[in-house]
Structure formats: structure tokens, C-alpha cells
Amino acid sequence: MSKVKIVFSVVFLLLLFSQCSTLNDGMIMTVKGPIKATEMGVSLTHEHVLVDFIGADSVNESRWDKSKVSEKAMPYLMAIKKLGCQTFVECTPEYIGRDPILLKSLSESTGLNIITNTGYYGAANDKYVPKHAYEESAEELASRWVDEWNNGIGSTGIKPGFIKIGVDSKTLSDIDRKLVIAAAKTHLKTGLVIASHTGPAIPAFEELEILKNEGVAPEAFIWVHAQGEKDLSNHIKAATMGAWIGLDGIGEDNCEDYVRMIKNLKENDLLNKVLLSHDAGWYDPAKENGGEFRGFTTLFEKLIPLLKAEGFTEKEIDQLMITNPAEAFSIRVRNIKK
């Protein structure tokens, strides 16, 4: 073979390899263990089975009966499975009702992949931030979260599949900043994506700035509740930087708003940065029989048909429901190369 031919073959193989890696050969961590990113399938990226609003100082697992929570959540999970959903990302952090054992048993009985998280929730006037988070450094908090990744949550052996934090909606407080720094440090050691309950653009860009200072790329950041930002040019700005835009409050009454937000991103060639979900559920231990449970089917039954009516192709729907979640939740360090 001539030298030129060899060079061409090498270039061709390299191209082929880079194509394969864009199809995502990554790994996802579910409550039952790792799966390939290609096995994640149609995914809901921000939902809840259980949320307990009692506060960080009083929350504990004796406040709910796992079998009652399961009984309540089960029909809603089976309903999405019937509609083709394969993976359910449970976004309830520790100190507000995270229950990995409950999620694992639901995953076993429904056949859905379920993903849980590590991290603390600093929104809602810091009611869900445990006391030690004020005393410890960001490094110390990160080492707790990294330990959950390395050794499992408590004694369950169940590992988190992403980092979930939350920040206040006006501007970041001191504790919010510490949580974001801890999340950045955890990301660099684990490759877990950071989903941060945020809302408006001001705190979102403050978070992206902190991540940048910590050497973490915007691709590692999911701007949760981005629908809370009314100036849609900020979605474009953050997605262009590389951040994930979580449009995750889909409900019966707001699908037209979501179509508008998704179309805006599509028109800017940024459909590959959008994550969709309902932020629905959940069993609330403070309420009689867990209170009213909001289901997870609107996206399938109402939003997707509306998007199709607006000219979205099957390929574009797959991008939103399959490709983007697999890319976002793949375990991979996304650092800023210096």
C-alpha cells in the first residue's frame, strides 16, 4: 500500500471512530447499576416519586411507608412504560425525600430504568440544606458526594447517576455558591452531570461562571426549570455556550408555551441541547395517602403530537427524547481544556 493510501485509510478510520463516539458509547448509572447510554431509550429527565417538604432537620425514612409509596406511584410509572418510556430520572435530592431503596424496588417491579442523584438542594430559602453544609468546605461536601459515587449511598450499594443541586432564583447566596463549587469538584472526580434547580437566567449564568472558574465545561450543566426564564434569547445564549436547557414543567395547560420555547431553540440549531420533562409526581408524606399525584404522560399524549403538527420529524423527536438524555446523563468528565 502506498503511503498516501495508508494516510487516507488512517484518516478514514479516525473519522469512522469519531462518528461512532457521537452515537454515544457512554455509560449511564441507574439504581440497578450501569447500563450503556444506547440502552437508555426514551427518557423523562426530571420527575419525582417522593418529595417530603418537612425540612432537612426533620426528614427521615420513617416518615413514609415504602410499600404505600410504591402502590401509589406504580400505575403512573406503568402508564409511561406503556407509552414507550424506558428511563425515569428521579430528581429528589437527599434531605427532601431521596429514597434509593424505594426507587430500586420500583425499577425492579416496573422494568423502567430509574436514576437517582447525589447533592444538596439550596433553593426554597435553604430549608433543605443540612447543617453540616454550612460548616464544611466545598471540598468536604464534594468528598461526601464522591464517596456516594465510589461506594454507594449509605449502605445500599446504590450509586447516583447525576448530581442534583438547587439554588435561589434571584441571585446565588453564599451557601448556593458553595453547593455549585462542590458540584463542580464532584463532577471532575466522577463525570456525573450537574442538574441544578435554577429557574431564571441570572442565577444560571452565575452558576456557569463558577463552573468555568472550577474548570468545568457548560456541557456538564443542566439548567433545570429554564422555562422560568421569559427572555428566550437567554436559552439560546446558554445552549450556545454548551449548557443543557431543561424545559421540565410540562403540563396540560402549558404545552403551547413549550412548543414556542422548543421551536426557538430549533430555529437556532440548538435542538441538541434540550431536555424535556414534567417535574411531576409525587407522594407527599405530609398528606393523606400521599396527596394528589400528577402523572407523567402529557409529554407523550399532548406535547409530542403538537410538535409533530408543527412539522417536527420523528428524527427530531428522537433527538429530544432519546439522544439528548443519553448524551446529558453519560458519565464523562467535561472539563475546560487549558
Ligand SMILES: [Zn+2]
Ligand atoms: Zn423537580
